[in-house]
Amino acid sequence: MRYAMAIDTKKCVGCSDCVVACQTENNVPHGYARDWIIEVIDGTYPQLELEYRSERCNHCDNAPCVRCCPTGASFIADGGIVKVEHDKCIGCGACIAACPYDARFVHPEGYVDKCTFCDHRLEKGQDPACVAVCPTKCLYFGDMDDPNSEVSKVVKKRKFKTLIPEAGTEPQLYFLI
Amino acid sequence: MVKSRRDFIKISALGATGVAVGSNLIYADGDKHVKTDKQPKGPYKQPSELTRTPTYCEVCFWKCAGWIHKNEKGKVQKITGNDDDPNSNGRFCPRGTGGVGMYYDEDRLKTPLIRVKDKYGKQTFRKASWDEALDYTAKKLRKVIEEHGPECIALFTHGSGGKYFGNLVKALGSHNIAAPSYAQCRGPREVAFIATFGDGLSSPEPTDIRDTQCLVLIGSHIGENMHNGQVQEMSDAIDKRATIITVDPRFSTAASKSKYWLPIKPATDLALLLAWINVIIEEGLYDRDYVEKYTYGFEQLKEHVKNMTPEWAYGITTIKPDVIRKTAREMGHASPSVIIHPGRHVTWYGDDTQRLRAVAILNALLGSWGRRGGFYIPDKAKVPGVPHPEYPKPSRTWRDAMSGKYELADLALANGVCDATIPDPSLNCSIKAWIVNGTNLVTTLPERQKTIEAIQSLDFIAVVDTMPMEITGFADVVFPECTYLERYDSLRVTQHREPTITLRMPAVEPKYDSKPAWWIAKQLANRMGKEEYFPFDTIEEELDWQLKQVGSSLEEMQRIGVKKFKRQYDDLYFKDGEDIEFNTNTGKIELYSTSLEEYGFDPIPKFTPHPEPPEGYYRLIYGRAPMHTFSRTANNPNLTDLMHENTLWMNPIVAKEWGFENGQKVYLQNQDNVVSTFPIKIRVTERIRWDSVYMVHGFGHANRKLTRAYGQGASDSELITKVMMDPIMGGTGMRGNFVTFLTSKPVKEEARS
Amino acid sequence: MREELIVSGRSNPLIDPHLEIWEWQIPAYLFLGGLAAGILFFAGLFYLRGREDKYPTAVRVAPVFVPVLLAIGLLFLFLDLKHKFYFWRLYTSFSIESPTSWGAWTLLLVMPLSVIWAALYIESVFPKWDWKYTWAKDAIKFLSGYKREMAWGMVVLAIILGIYTGILLSAFNARPLWNTSILGPLFLTSGLSTGAAFIVLLSKNKTERHAMGMIDLMLISIEVALIIHMFMGFKASTRVQIEAADMFLGGQFTATFWVFVFSLGLIVPAFLEFMETKGKRIPFYIAPSLVIFGGILFRFIMVHAGQLSRWLY
Numbered sequence A: 001m002r003y004a005m006a007i008d009t010k011k012c013v014g015c016s017d018c019v020v021a022c023q024t025e026n027n028v029p030h031g032y033a034r035d036w037i038i039e040v041i042d043g044t045y046p047q048l049e050l051e052y053r054s055e056r057c058n059h060c061d062n063a064p065c066v067r068c069c070p071t072g073a074s075f076i077a078d079g080g081i082v083k084v085e086h087d088k089c090i091g092c093g094a095c096i097a098a099c100p101y102d103a104r105f106v107h108p109e110g111y112v113d114k115c116t117f118c119d120h121r122l123e124k125g126q127d128p129a130c131v132a133v134c135p136t137k138c139l140y141f142g143d144m145d146d147p148n149s150e151v152s153k154v155v156k157k158r159k160f161k162t163l164i165p166e167a168g169t170e171p172q173l174y175f176l177i
Numbered sequence B: 001m002v003k004s005r006r007d008f009i010k011i012s013a014l015g016a017t018g019v020a021v022g023s024n025l026i027y028a029d030g031d032k033h034v035k036t037d038k039q040p041k042g043p044y045k046q047p048s049e050l051t052r053t054p055t056y057c058e059v060c061f062w063k064c065a066g067w068i069h070k071n072e073k074g075k076v077q078k079i080t081g082n083d084d085d086p087n088s089n090g091r092f093c094p095r096g097t098g099g100v101g102m103y104y105d106e107d108r109l110k111t112p113l114i115r116v117k118d119k120y121g122k123q124t125f126r127k128a129s130w131d132e133a134l135d136y137t138a139k140k141l142r143k144v145i146e147e148h149g150p151e152c153i154a155l156f157t158h159g160s161g162g163k164y165f166g167n168l169v170k171a172l173g174s175h176n177i178a179a180p181s182y183a184q185c186r187g188p189r190e191v192a193f194i195a196t197f198g199d200g201l202s203s204p205e206p207t208d209i210r211d212t213q214c215l216v217l218i219g220s221h222i223g224e225n226m227h228n229g230q231v232q233e234m235s236d237a238i239d240k241r242a243t244i245i246t247v248d249p250r251f252s253t254a255a256s257k258s259k260y261w262l263p264i265k266p267a268t269d270l271a272l273l274l275a276w277i278n279v280i281i282e283e284g285l286y287d288r289d290y291v292e293k294y295t296y297g298f299e300q301l302k303e304h305v306k307n308m309t310p311e312w313a314y315g316i317t318t319i320k321p322d323v324i325r326k327t328a329r330e331m332g333h334a335s336p337s338v339i340i341h342p343g344r345h346v347t348w349y350g351d352d353t354q355r356l357r358a359v360a361i362l363n364a365l366l367g368s369w370g371r372r373g374g375f376y377i378p379d380k381a382k383v384p385g386v387p388h389p390e391y392p393k394p395s396r397t398w399r400d401a402m403s404g405k406y407e408l409a410d411l412a413l414a415n416g417v418c419d420a421t422i423p424d425p426s427l428n429c430s431i432k433a434w435i436v437n438g439t440n441l442v443t444t445l446p447e448r449q450k451t452i453e454a455i456q457s458l459d460f461i462a463v464v465d466t467m468p469m470e471i472t473g474f475a476d477v478v479f480p481e482c483t484y485l486e487r488y489d490s491l492r493v494t495q496h497r498e499p500t501i502t503l504r505m506p507a508v509e510p511k512y513d514s515k516p517a518w519w520i521a522k523q524l525a526n527r528m529g530k531e532e533y534f535p536f537d538t539i540e541e542e543l544d545w546q547l548k549q550v551g552s553s554l555e556e557m558q559r560i561g562v563k564k565f566k567r568q569y570d571d572l573y574f575k576d577g578e579d580i581e582f583n584t585n586t587g588k589i590e591l592y593s594t595s596l597e598e599y600g601f602d603p604i605p606k607f608t609p610h611p612e613p614p615e616g617y618y619r620l621i622y623g624r625a626p627m628h629t630f631s632r633t634a635n636n637p638n639l640t641d642l643m644h645e646n647t648l649w650m651n652p653i654v655a656k657e658w659g660f661e662n663g664q665k666v667y668l669q670n671q672d673n674v675v676s677t678f679p680i681k682i683r684v685t686e687r688i689r690w691d692s693v694y695m696v697h698g699f700g701h702a703n704r705k706l707t708r709a710y711g712q713g714a715s716d717s718e719l720i721t722k723v724m725m726d727p728i729m730g731g732t733g734m735r736g737n738f739v740t741f742l743t744s745k746p747v748k749e750e751a752r753s
Numbered sequence C: 001m002r003e004e005l006i007v008s009g010r011s012n013p014l015i016d017p018h019l020e021i022w023e024w025q026i027p028a029y030l031f032l033g034g035l036a037a038g039i040l041f042f043a044g045l046f047y048l049r050g051r052e053d054k055y056p057t058a059v060r061v062a063p064v065f066v067p068v069l070l071a072i073g074l075l076f077l078f079l080d081l082k083h084k085f086y087f088w089r090l091y092t093s094f095s096i097e098s099p100t101s102w103g104a105w106t107l108l109l110v111m112p113l114s115v116i117w118a119a120l121y122i123e124s125v126f127p128k129w130d131w132k133y134t135w136a137k138d139a140i141k142f143l144s145g146y147k148r149e150m151a152w153g154m155v156v157l158a159i160i161l162g163i164y165t166g167i168l169l170s171a172f173n174a175r176p177l178w179n180t181s182i183l184g185p186l187f188l189t190s191g192l193s194t195g196a197a198f199i200v201l202l203s204k205n206k207t208e209r210h211a212m213g214m215i216d217l218m219l220i221s222i223e224v225a226l227i228i229h230m231f232m233g234f235k236a237s238t239r240v241q242i243e244a245a246d247m248f249l250g251g252q253f254t255a256t257f258w259v260f261v262f263s264l265g266l267i268v269p270a271f272l273e274f275m276e277t278k279g280k281r282i283p284f285y286i287a288p289s290l291v292i293f294g295g296i297l298f299r300f301i302m303v304h305a306g307q308l309s310r311w312l313y
């Protein structure tokens, strides 16, 4: 079992619904975000290209945030989901400094928080909140080990990139391009 | 008679003279619903710990159906879409998802307010009980009726509660009921399509985007314009590799998804459309059978556009002739599975009905009306209204103030009602009282000074709103409505591929001392002796009665939220060779409009140039951000989290010329020397032409009570002081305003907001 | 033009618009740790080499301050934690790949060792010191028999501690400026150098001052070499590391780094120490003070700039 997400940048409109859905689903406090949108524009008027990316924790296979955690609060759960156990976390910030994607933040209550792939929803057989809400259906989620899952199929079929592969984190978010 | 002017009251002045009202007073009049039924019926347990109640979204007018989820503590947790709803397909847009913020916003209006004068003559609001506010309002309205007649009452409304206030106003004997969604929005489109096809588009527009092979967007910035179904279907179309052609002076989100982006010089779209028609006719790309069978006036059209070549249009639009030809061919090859999208907010340059006529004609030539991948035939459930005595016939309406203009407007013009309010010796009566429900007229209507002048000439104005928005500052009475999460409303009965009806019910008790619109309207009706027009004691009874007429019930709807019905028409599209009678004078699709001709307008659209920005000025264009709706979400905590201010998009060439840096703040000054109240941050971006600047509408709020929205960004509305009136239907073209930049605010008397 | 922006206005505190998860506490803690390591290293080393009498400040006096330095350092570390009351969680697990964990456990070992060493020599700083209880006196007597073993422990742990202060940063692949293996040796050298400087400041003994000064001069030379090597390494590396280095080579930290850290904190004191060996009379406290000042500033800059450096994608 290896959970992964694919994000179709050709369909994403950067509306940020995935961000607000995550906030209401996961009680992310105002002013904080587990996921976010990047807009990249290249070129000169009128020859332009624009890419929207809905980003969140990459649930890296080789997760530096987990390796550097002194207490074991950051760990890799079933399906490769990188999680933080709140009452093991001392808030030392090492994992935050270690994540090249800035995917983690300090929750106002002191512990470090981040995307959980909505594992509480996965347990019930639901998609993560951001995936379920996306009006363009540009987020795909599922088990990469299962060749028949939507995410495996779309990653196989389409060209994709991952973010900062050079960092060696083996990210599990696939951006379809 | 000397009018006492209404000072704009910042609601922050409220506490000073506030009178505390015991909350037991609220229920004093024995309302059944609120008193005895503390816990709203339902909700029904989900398989999870959350409970859900059905609703339809009120954050914009796409009206998606969804569920309000409460957690185990009974607190509103989130809102999601209803899978059975064709408008949302179970997925809300960011504004709908963030709708929880409307409920939690601590800046909400909390109690009724009445304008009072203190002993120094200073006007403030004092808190009032519902009884006081309702009695006072009824008294004032009665006085207007006695002195001037019921026709001198007008209702402005944009939102669900409008139905009940509409019933009230009609019961009183007035038909002055206007929404800004007509003359400031889609009016020209409706008139143009009715003139062409005998039918308007209404909402949701029956565009068959999911099955189209070619989607042409002229300004309509789907993706930023988050009208849910269209965004979803555009994504489906991208999946199916449809060709998208976007015409926009700005590299919109949609443009970035398009095969062709035509960065047109603003205000010249009609020339492009005529050139496309030219190419399509000249190259024989139109649907011959369809045109022959269904349309009227092809030869006249052909003759008319003969010289309107791409070369001709190039000089006007700056779009290269070969691009015009190529894109026309793309449309031709996709025909009839092609949509020249009619857009929605189309009140741009005053010739909007004619521009939309050109859009309609182009669609007709390509045979897309009534065809798969073009425009489908929508259907709508028939739900009988509540029986009531006939409404009295008004002897006058706002139209009488229009001296015969805009007769083709099929709905009331908000600006027209405004005009009819400003006293004029040539009129025997001007409007004397307004009820304003769910529309922030001050930022919604262009020409703010005129709106304020109209308000100043009123005897009475009551505002029903949820937030201390600008308009409430002009009210004599403010009624705090509860949000859509806390109330019942009339059923949603909208058109779509499949007819549906949808229920909105409260998930939680109204916060503070707020009340639903239906209740407020009914209370006023009771006080004005019009109770027979509101025959049910509670809205539950009314809804249950209505639902039983269509084989459902309130109980069922509370469980399912959305009910689907069978289509009355047996097909979504015209059948091959089907004989069809269109609702026009000729019974045909009128490429040549006989009705426009009848009223003295061009039967086929003509291009006329519009003024261009003078040296040092730039055209002010505006649009939507996906995470906000006009001004109504500007203070929503969930949505301000995503975007809390607007920026001024500026081409790097312009920035360089002015020596501006990204993020620098400037004030804007328009051609009439109006300076923006607040500065706005510059966003230096290649995504826009150098003759225009762009900003998102709905920001720059001046009321400090809006703690998150106050002073964030600038308001496009206050800079739109010049209106280009549509002579056909009275739409207010708003994109003929030009701005220049000031690095600091000029010292002079500050314009009142 | 390339334009890149966060659409949804993500503004996570301490993360956006750039990382500032570590403010003053961590660099201060790293400095104190390095300084403590330097002192302990020389104390252990000279003790083992039988130079206790020749270098009394290094072996007896300076180490008495170490527990205090470490305590302050730990206090700073504690202040940095955002979930403070779970502090004890540091000691319920040992994470072999986590420098923070290594640091925590190293400190756990260094702390008692330094306390004991300080206790053994406390009288050399406070001549009127009196262990009131006999059990304390007994304990001191007993422990005095293990000085050699303790000195060994101190040297080894000091090196680990010194390197740790650099590795803590260099373990972060995510921050290009820190992502260099030179940072460990560099921080170790800098720690030793500040330790030596500290000893010089405390020392009343001219030969000891002179000898420590010479050692410091040597350490500074190594540091200068390592710094140059580090920047050459960056320049020869990936785009992001070039950009990271550029913050110091023309970018926002150029003046602070080259004027204050490099010149005032390394070159000037080295020059002064060199002149001293040539017999020039220069107030003895100037050079070591500059070294310590440079050491502090170096850590602040590295921690701060490192958080500004990032991968671009």
Ligand SMILES: Nc1nc2c(c(=O)[nH]1)N[C@H]1C(S)=C(S)[C@@H](COP(=O)(O)OP(=O)(O)OC[C@H]3O[C@@H](n4cnc5c(=O)[nH]c(N)nc54)[C@H](O)[C@@H]3O)O[C@H]1N2
Residues within 6 Å of the ligand: B060, B061, B185, B186, B218, B219, B220, B221, B222, B224, B225, B226, B227, B247, B248, B249, B250, B252, B264, B265, B266, B267, B268, B269, B343, B344, B345, B346, B348, B621, B622, B623, B624, B625, B626, B627, B628, B629, B630, B694, B735
């Ligand atoms: N997120 C969000 N979505 C909304 C709304 C909202 O408030 N928020 N409101 C809804 C409502 S009521 C409406 S009416 C619709 C409006 O949405 P649309 O009908 O899509 O509105 P337009 O006026 O076409 O939108 C503005 C676009 O027109 C471009 N434009 C400006 N001048 C010109 C011109 O001269 N020629 C051309 N071709 N393009 C030009 C601008 O650059 C911008 O991209 O949006 C709906 N959807």
Ligand SMILES: Nc1nc2c(c(=O)[nH]1)N[C@H]1C(S)=C(S)[C@@H](COP(=O)(O)OP(=O)(O)OC[C@H]3O[C@@H](n4cnc5c(=O)[nH]c(N)nc54)[C@H](O)[C@@H]3O)O[C@H]1N2
Residues within 6 Å of the ligand: B058, B158, B159, B161, B180, B181, B184, B185, B186, B344, B345, B437, B438, B439, B440, B441, B443, B444, B445, B446, B464, B465, B466, B467, B469, B471, B481, B482, B483, B484, B517, B622, B623, B629, B630, B631, B632, B633, B697, B716, B717, B720, B734
């Ligand atoms: N400058 C400029 N003007 C425009 C436009 C533009 O793009 N630029 N767009 C035009 C278009 S397309 C349209 S459709 C109109 C829209 O015009 P409006 O609908 O007037 O737009 P809003 O500014 O959102 O004002 C809505 C008001 O309703 C209140 N409200 C929200 N929810 C409720 C509720 O549940 N009950 C009650 N009683 N009140 C509620 C809000 O607090 C706010 O005061 O504006 C038009 N005017």
Ligand code: SF4
Residues within 6 Å of the ligand: A011, A012, A013, A014, A015, A016, A017, A018, A019, A037, A052, A054, A133, A134, A135, A136, A137, A138, A139
């Ligand atoms: S909800 Fe979907 S379309 Fe909108 S920003 Fe997120 S991923 Fe993109």
Ligand code: SF4
Residues within 6 Å of the ligand: A056, A057, A058, A059, A060, A063, A064, A065, A066, A082, A098, A099, A100, A101, A102, A103, A104, A114, A169
């Ligand atoms: S994205 Fe960051 S937080 Fe997520 S697993 Fe990778 S390194 Fe860790």
Ligand code: SF4
Residues within 6 Å of the ligand: A068, A069, A070, A071, A072, A073, A074, A084, A088, A089, A090, A091, A092, A093, A094, A095, A096, A112
């Ligand atoms: S902040 Fe918490 S989760 Fe992150 S490394 Fe420190 S203890 Fe682990």
Ligand code: SF4
Residues within 6 Å of the ligand: A021, A022, A023, A025, A026, A034, A035, A056, A114, A115, A116, A117, A118, A128, A129, A130, A131
């Ligand atoms: S998977 Fe869940 S936690 Fe992660 S970003 Fe999406 S909604 Fe948020």
Ligand code: SF4
Residues within 6 Å of the ligand: B057, B058, B059, B060, B061, B062, B063, B064, B088, B091, B092, B093, B094, B095, B096, B097, B226, B227, B228, B229
């Ligand atoms: S499109 Fe969005 S805001 Fe409009 S009704 Fe639907 S969910 Fe609500």
Ligand SMILES: [Mo]
Residues within 6 Å of the ligand: B181, B184, B185, B186, B344, B345
């Ligand atoms: Mo609109």
